[in-house]
Amino acid sequence: MKALFSLLISILVISSDFAQCAPKPSVRDSQILDPCRSDRIARPFIISNAFVREADVMWSKRVWRVIDLREKINLPLYYPIESTICLMSLFDVLKCAILNGDLKTYANPAFDDEFTSPMTKGDVQDILVRWDSTHQSEDVNNPGQFIYTPLKIEITSESVCQYWLKEDWFFDKQRSVMEARIIGICPLVKKVSEDGEMIGLKPLFWIYFPEARPYLAKAASFNSHNDAERMSYDELFTKRKFSSYVYKESNVYNRAIGEYKKGIDALLESEKIKEDIFDYESNL
Numbered sequence: 001m002k003a004l005f006s007l008l009i010s011i012l013v014i015s016s017d018f019a020q021c022a023p024k025p026s027v028r029d030s031q032i033l034d035p036c037r038s039d040r041i042a043r044p045f046i047i048s049n050a051f052v053r054e055a056d057v058m059w060s061k062r063v064w065r066v067i068d069l070r071e072k073i074n075l076p077l078y079y080p081i082e083s084t085i086c087l088m089s090l091f092d093v094l095k096c097a098i099l100n101g102d103l104k105t106y107a108n109p110a111f112d113d114e115f116t117s118p119m120t121k122g123d124v125q126d127i128l129v130r131w132d133s134t135h136q137s138e139d140v141n142n143p144g145q146f147i148y149t150p151l152k153i154e155i156t157s158e159s160v161c162q163y164w165l166k167e168d169w170f171f172d173k174q175r176s177v178m179e180a181r182i183i184g185i186c187p188l189v190k191k192v193s194e195d196g197e198m199i200g201l202k203p204l205f206w207i208y209f210p211e212a213r214p215y216l217a218k219a220a221s222f223n224s225h226n227d228a229e230r231m232s233y234d235e236l237f238t239k240r241k242f243s244s245y246v247y248k249e250s251n252v253y254n255r256a257i258g259e260y261k262k263g264i265d266a267l268l269e270s271e272k273i274k275e276d277i278f279d280y281e282s283n284l
Contacts (some may be wrong), residue, residue, distance in 0.1 A: 046217045049181065052172050060170035060279060064113075064248040064256075067163040073243045076222040076236070081158045086220065089157040090233055091187055094207060098124055103212055109186050109203035113166055117207060127204055128155045143198045155189055161201060165244065169277050171284070178281040180235060182209045209237075215216040234241040246270040 069078040077090045088096075097103035097119075105124055107117040131150045164186040169176050184206045185269050191202040220230035236242065247270065248256040261269045 065244040105205035
């Protein structure tokens with residue numbers, strides 16, 4: 001009996017010591033599922049591309065795509081319209097990097113996508129912010145009379161409808177894989193007439209995508225499948241978690257699909273270009 005009693009006393013003492021050494025839950029541990037405290041945001045991780053020798057590229061095709069932000073799968077690129085502590089839209093991330101002078105932009109996006117015309121910070125501000133001097137407002141001191149007051153018109157993430165992507169598809173015979181590398185990205189905003197009606201889309205500027213990747217890796221996008229694991233914008237593009245359609249491919253005429261196909265025929269031509277790329281890989 002004495003031996004059994006001594007064994008019980010020893011177990012109780014060890015359990016008491018273990019309870020005293022066990023770490024107590026802290027406030028930080030209780031917020032471990034907080035998406036704002038994700039390690040991906042604190043320590044941005046850029047997915048490195050595999051090294052490819054020029055001699056190993058046995059086939060390549062350059063295509064231009066359109067990302068329509070009205071599609072459901074592309075909503076994480078559009079929202080939130082107003083930035084929060086945790087999340088920013090893709091345009092706000094690019095805009096902050098540009099206005100801070102860390103990211104270059106290139107002008108004349110509709111006719112020049114070769115990144116040959118760099119813009120200054122002032123040029124970008126003139127595009128993003130303009131003043132309407134024809135705006136009328138009622139004079140508070142003289143009711144019934146109207147005066148001209150300048151109205152600030154600023155391009156925000158709410159105005160962005162689409163993005164252009166310029167990318168290269170190539171087959172690496174060393175690794176026997178088909179791979180895509182994004183070269184440039186260009187935001188497009190609504191083009192509004194004097195009556196306030198939307199009459200089209202206007203490209204703002206081209207951005208060299210490899211230069212933007214460090215800033216995209218620091219910003220988290222909304223992950224609809226798991227709130228505890230945020231996905232950076234760089235990871236979103238690398239894993240191609242977006243929907244798009246081809247509006248141009250490299251050709252001898254240097255023309256877009258819309259110049260020789262209209263309506264449903266243009267969409268069918270876009271799908272045909274996609275299928276040609278994947279058929280080449282499968283036929284190998």
